[in-house]
Amino acid sequence: MRWTLKPKPDPDTVTRLASQLNIGIPVASLLVQRGIENFEEAKKFFRPSLDDLHDPFLMKDMDLAIARLEQAIDREENILVYGDYDVDGTTSVALISSWLKTFYPNVATYIPDRYDEGYGISYKGIDFAADNDISLIIALDCGIKAIDKVAYAAQKNIDFIICDHHRPGIKIPQAVAVLDPKREDCDYPYKELCGCGVGFKLMQAWTIKNNFPLDILLPYLDLVATAIGADIVPITGENRILAFHGLRVINVAPRPGFRAILQQVKKETLTITDVVFIIAPRINAAGRMKHGQHAVDLLVEENQETANIFASEIEIYNSDRRDADRTITLEALAQIEELEEQERYTTVVFDENWHKGVIGIVASRLTETYYRPTLVFTRSGEKLAASARSVKDFDVYDALEACSDHIEQFGGHKYAAGLTLLESEYENFKRKFEEVVSGSIDKRLLTPEIAIDAEINLEDITPKFHRILKQFAPYGPGNMSPVFMTQNLMDTGYGKCVGGEDLHLKCRVKQANSPIAIDAIGFNLGNKCDLITHKKKFNAVYSIDENEWNGNVSLQLKLRDINC
The missing domain is CATH 3.10.310.30 (Diaminopimelate Epimerase; Chain A, domain 1)
Incomplete structure (x- = not known):
């Protein structure tokens, strides 16, 4: 592992921010590293507000998209909400279709079959629309390169509104509207939305045009947060605002589909990491092992008993997915070794x-x-x-x-x-x-890199320090959980290998000339146990975590790597 210590931010800026916020230098330094240099920026970071979302009409073609949607509703046209079969695509379809159906009935959904149709917009999907008298397709998380297919749809008098976030090719499809912040001719100030996020901007634009309060869209943000986590987009700017509020919806008032999944795994309060490793794989499993429409059905279902049945079926798909994953990975590794x-x-x-x-x-x-x-x-x-x-x-x-x-x-x-x-x-x-x-x-x-935010001493790790760190969440690309390095550590004598095949390292560490000791766990670091025995001094890279045992909660170091 390469240990890379990030450059120290400007000390005057750090000192000034620490004074303004009444916080310690280590936390102020972390904030300045993230581009937060004054009280107002810190307030927006720690209290993400929907009021700070950008005007959706800054996105190129948004006015055209809203006009075409209004026309479809005025003319009572049939609308098809079309999305890819992964988490971003299925949550997008659930998002837009369930929202539209609250005020307009003529809405159908379509997820392409991974094996029969492949990724993105398909000719089969367009034929389905034509056969069902559908004249408008809203494509989500796909479509930015579907030049021939959009032209084919036009021949059948079917219009497209494309909501995508992938990089465009040389040409843009001749759709009625192409919403994609990565278009070179789009001046939208935030470029890192996922497909579901672009769909949400369409909804936001509709509420503005029709003078509705933005709060009516809050219940839908659980879907957007799930897509943000699963698609590994940066959790900065608008994504951080949407993820923050979406997580709150998941934890306070989860939709029946999410509640059914959480009942399966006996998990109560979710972080964005839990969304990535608990909810997202199960939504994905439907498209991987059966059909993505099963995921949409689960996400839009309003009856809890029915949602429980759907979740049980998807749990089976996820189990099959894990088995296939394990088998193929072993075969691939063997192939490489040969x-x-x-x-x-x-x-x-x-x-x-x-x-x-x-x-x-x-x-x-x-x-x-x-x-x-x-x-x-x-x-x-x-x-x-x-x-x-x-x-x-x-x-x-x-x-x-x-x-x-x-x-x-x-x-x-x-x-x-x-x-x-x-x-x-x-x-x-x-x-x-x-x-x-x-x-x-x-x-x-x-060579894998561990990017280290700062070097600190164990005495810096106080309850207040960790309490403020927890407010840095939700974590993700662009706002990762802070990683620290501490030198001259020593095991207090409790160090040992734990887990099957002694895979993990567990110890209690203290720093030279300091009475403070703190527990540490290093997953998959069991092979480095020799580095800490016999009172050897070592350096560690870690994040700070909470350990709950028998109802007691204490801080611990989650070791990423150690060396001498």
Whole structure:
């Protein structure tokens, strides 16, 4: 692991902020690192307000989208809400369809089949709309590259409003409105919304146009928060506001579908991390193992008993997903180990029998293991399909773009993407991808990095310090849980390996010349137990956590790494 200490912020700014907020220097320093330099900015950070959301009409084409939606309602047209089969897509469809149905009845939903139709807008979906006298499709979390399909729909007198957040290609589809803050010609001030977030901006614009209070949209923010967490978008700016209020809805007044999931796992108060690891995988499992429409049905269901039945079915899908994930990961790891090649800068594996719905998860596992830009391929009809994952600070989307001569179709983000290609191009693509990555990646990025916010002493870790840190949440990209380093630590004699196969490290540490001692747990650090025995001094990188045992709550260090 590379330990990288972030640059210290300007000391005068830190001192001034500490005085204004009546807080210690360590906390003030963390705030300045996050761009918070005065009382007003701190107030907005600690008290995220819906009043600070941007005007949705700053987004290009928003006025056109609202006008077309009004026209559809005035003419009593049938509207199809169309979204991708992942968490962002299914929550988006649940969001817009359930909202529309509160004041307009002629609304249907459509999620493409992962295996039959693939990602994004499909010809089959457009034909479904035409066969059902639907003249307006609202596409969410997809569509920004669907130039031919939007043109095909136009031939059938079907209009599109596209709400996407993926990077556009060279051309923009000829839709009635294309809402995407990543459009080069869009001046919207916040670029990091997820697809569900863009859908929410459409709803916000409607409330403004019709003089409704924004508070009527609060109950829908649980869906937006879930999409923000699952899609790993930065939890900064508007995303942080939406996630903050959405988490509050999940915890205070969860919709029946969420309540049913939480009953399955016996979890009460959720953080954004819980959303990512408890709710999101179950929503995703429907699209991976069966069909994404099952997730939409769960999320829009208003009857608790019915929602419980849906959640039980999805729990089975999630169990099947875990089994497939485990099996394919082991097969992929074995395949990599069999390859006797020179050092590679990429990991590319393929098996035609791997489950297409799980290859994205497997790509993430392989990236964690080998820390290389990774592609996992399987067969999809007559073509090969792959999920791509990347390492921190390397843009896999750009790398795929450089290989586009060998690709049929691709799309995605900096760290996650999907693609299809002809089997005849597999070896050519694999060779080109390795060439592009090896020629462009900073070799330091091939070693996992721990970014350290600050070096502190154990005596800095007071109840007040941790109480303020908890208010930094919700955490995520752009606002990660603070990571600290402390030097010259020593185990007090309780250090030992715990867990199956002695996988984890548990100890109680103190710092030289200080009486303060604090418990620490290091998951998957059992192999470093020798570094702390016999009163050896060591350095640790950690976050600060709460440990609850027998009703008692105490602070503990959650170790990320240790060294001598």
